[in-house]
Amino acid sequence: MIALEDVTFRYEDMVMRFALAIGAGELAVVFGPSGAGKTTLLNLIAGFDRPDGGRIVIDGRDMAGVPPAERPVTTLFQDHNLFAHLSVEQNVGLGIHPGLKLSAGDRERVAAALEEVGLGGFGKRLPNQLSGGERQRVALARSIVRDRPVLLLDEPFAALGPAQRGRMTALVERLRTDRGLTVMMVSHQLEEARELTGRAVFVQDGTILCEGTIREFLAAPPLPEIADYLG
Numbered sequence: 211m212i213a214l215e216d217v218t219f220r221y222e223d224m225v226m227r228f229a230l231a232i233g234a235g236e237l238a239v240v241f242g243p244s245g246a247g248k249t250t251l252l253n254l255i256a257g258f259d260r261p262d263g264g265r266i267v268i269d270g271r272d273m274a275g276v277p278p279a280e281r282p283v284t285t286l287f288q289d290h291n292l293f294a295h296l297s298v299e300q301n302v303g304l305g306i307h308p309g310l311k312l313s314a315g316d317r318e319r320v321a322a323a324l325e326e327v328g329l330g331g332f333g334k335r336l337p338n339q340l341s342g343g344e345r346q347r348v349a350l351a352r353s354i355v356r357d358r359p360v361l362l363l364d365e366p367f368a369a370l371g372p373a374q375r376g377r378m379t380a381l382v383e384r385l386r387t388d389r390g391l392t393v394m395m396v397s398h399q400l401e402e403a404r405e406l407t408g409r410a411v412f413v414q415d416g417t418i419l420c421e422g423t424i425r426e427f428l429a430a431p432p433l434p435e436i437a438d439y440l441g
């Protein structure tokens with residue numbers, strides 16, 4: 211579903227180089243030190259950054275020249291996901307139509323997505339009338355109505371407490387299995403993904419240093435750098 215073939219990208223003095231292949235319906239947790247290039251990796255896939263070399267193929271299509279809005283990808287960030295002056299249902303509706311012109315069928319899809327993330331009945335509220343976790347669930351509902359096969363998550367739950375983070379991770383996992391989504395999630399807390407079946411991707415100094423299953427990485431970190439990082 212996602213293939214990065216010798217992709218290079220540079221910020222002034224930092225050169226990054228990524229090669230990666232993720233299958234349809236797979237979960238990959240991307241982790242590694244601050245400044246390693248995790249967000250850049252997601253931005254390259256989403257199309258917010260353009261590679262200097264190499265190829266990115268998503269769902270069998272070369273993404274060269276394809277703008278973010280036309281990629282089969284939706285991205286959820288840590289914050290800045292919602293418009294403060296729009297209601298919850300309007301914010302979710304933006305995932306279907308940027309001009310808020312929603313048909314009756316569209317409104318049903320919005321209501322169904324809000325139910326799916328446990329926010330049925332919250333549609334008329336404004337974002338400032340919600341908790342941080344509820345706001346991120348609204349953003350997740352908007353990702354759902356966009357109906358793209360790839361979901362990229364850049365530490366979207368980092369500002370939440372441990373219990374809330376656990377519930378959000380479980381919700382993402384349910385969406386992945388119910389909808390067959392391919393999910394890449396940046397997280398500093400590999401430990402919190404312990405229960406998930408998926409791949410761990412360790413990024414350091416602008417490259418993928420090592421990959422394995424989440425379980426293997428937690429049970430026996432394959433490199434001293436990873437053991438150091440995990441503490």
Ligand SMILES: Nc1ncnc2c1ncn2[C@@H]1O[C@H](COP(=O)(O)OP(=O)(O)OP(=O)(O)O)[C@@H](O)[C@H]1O
Nearest residue numbers: 221222224242243244245246247248249250251413
């Ligand atoms: N717009 C930019 N201009 C120049 N350098 C940048 C820019 N954005 C990021 N960088 C640099 O690129 C490197 C990788 O940044 P990136 O945000 O991908 O790291 P990260 O692994 O996501 O870090 P964190 O865990 O702290 O969010 C860092 O050294 C950063 O300073």
